[in-house]
Amino acid sequence: MTHSSSFVDAKQKRTDTRGYTGTLAISRFRAPVPLLEIRRVTRRFGDFVAVDDVSIAVEPGEFFTLLGPSGCGKTTLLRMIAGFDMPDEGQILLDGKDLADTPPERRPVHTVFQSYALFPHMTVAQNVAFPLRMAGRPAQEVARRTQEELDIVHLSDKAGAYPHELSGGQKQRVALARGLVNRPRLLLLDEPLGALDAKLRVEMQLELTMLQKNLGITFIFVTHAQYEALALSDRIAVMNSGRVEQLDTPDHIYGSPRNRFVADFIGKINLYNCSVIATSSESLRLSVAGLGEVWAPPHADVPAGTAGTFALRPEHARIVPRSQNPLMKNHLFGRVREFFYVGDVTTYVIDLDSGVRFQALLANSAPGRAKFFELGDEVAVEWPNEAGMFLSR
């Protein structure tokens, strides 16, 4: 599988650039069988196909994310991994063994539910102790490990509280501690941060990744928040109406989306219909609706005449005053119609002379000035050939 090898590459790259060492040892010597393998799984509800021929292999120690719009089948897939639902076709294997005959309570897989699903009649400590007691651990061990786990999530002082006495973030941490306390092979998290406010959400994201790296437990994380997925994940499977559109590392998903859906779903991007005029080994010449003739990096096997999508990230475009001569081959003129100032960067919406919209993003990095252009400014936009992307539809 090509995905698995690119995962290893990315892991090493992350190690180099960010200094992670925790999971390197595991990922460099890739296990002969993946921890979890989803093999051509399909799930139908009547005529409706909720999960459509999905194949995914998750490696040990990975932070794996299922990302996609509402209703694309993320929860359905997660429920099949946990054992609450069965595939109509295909197999789910854990450590190479088919899980079909293993009920949820005997799978070494725990779930953190979006609503937390804490037991309201149990204290925080009793909630966290629950999986240990179900596993039949001796009372002393239960008490000790519950205490340890509460320490890890900084809730020791709430051990005797009931769930209704906790804040959202605290409930979240109890659910996490409960899911992790007896060290499952796999932790499934179904939009666990969805109910938190923005600031708490960022805090919990940080805690989540640190916890995952420290414990080395494999996470499968479900979200429809793209930035969350990019920030947290080792790999992401982007899903759309039951299918996996792209399975890759965050930088590849963002930098080289495989099709229009992925490009559009992840981050901001300019998208235009286009067709190929000519191809060569150095570049692709495109005819783009509203932009005219544009050069893009070469693309394997697209003959002249192929229709597709031209995509360009706003941060890859440069804006200069119209009076200043553009230096790059790809350039167009227009007028600033709107801008969204968010402090560190400003996104400019530009009406090109041809009438189409174009977004360009500029860092507000010059000292002493908040931003570079004002409404109505006459500008030129330009971008290097290699910034553009040709996508099949």
Add this chain to the structure above:
Amino acid sequence: MADAMKRNTSSRLTKWLVAGPPLVFLTLFFLLPALIMVVASVRYPGEFGALAPLFPTRPGEEAGLTLENYGVFFSDWIYADIFAKSFGVAALTTLLCLAMSYPLALLIARSPRRHRDLLVLLVILPFASNFLVRVYAWMIILGPLDLLFSRFAVIVGMVYVHLPFMILPLYTNLEKHDPVLLDAAQDLGANGWNRFWRVTFPLSLPGILSGSALVFIPVLGMFAIPEILGGKDDWLVGNMIKESFLGTRDWPFGSMLSIMLTAGVLAIAGIAAWAARRVTVHA
């Protein structure tokens, strides 16, 4: 400031308007009669039933207040015995109702939503036929089996009549349980029994308590069923009270029995509430 005070007064007024009518009703028709009963239980019986006057109208007549009735109650084991028997029957009926209702209530609560209302309707359907008719039906069933006029027949009748009062509060409670809690329990390693015993059951304790109260208390006062289905030995407190008022026409004695019954129920309710506080915790 003035605004806040006005708002405060008007909200208090609303509160009184809402709470007022039931309060007046309960004071007039519950609290007052209860007080009359207390007073009646310390008076002498009238010569031809009812109560003797508070002040003697002719010499030698028994009048005024007395603790004699209570004295009688505590002087003979027979009353304590009947009380114990009654509480025993009530407890047994409650347990049997609970044992029979729980699975049914659970079944209804977990059946598809569109079927639930119909099933609940079926549970309360027996109320549509007359109480006496339903009890007499048991005579026809138990008679040929030679089980009539026995403690067994009394219990059967009691359980039969009070079953819906247990099923409904249980169902109302169980229906509110969040199914994701059972998923979570199963996900964390709980088998079927543990999912019931550690999640469903503790969460249903409030339902069990209210259902039990709704069965236990009416059974204590019930006289019709022992009278129809039971033998002479199966008389309960309810029969004694009824007999005091309608048979021997000794109102003060009947009042005393009622007061003692109420005291007993309150004592048990107090113990139950105390135990519940220790067990149910926060739900």
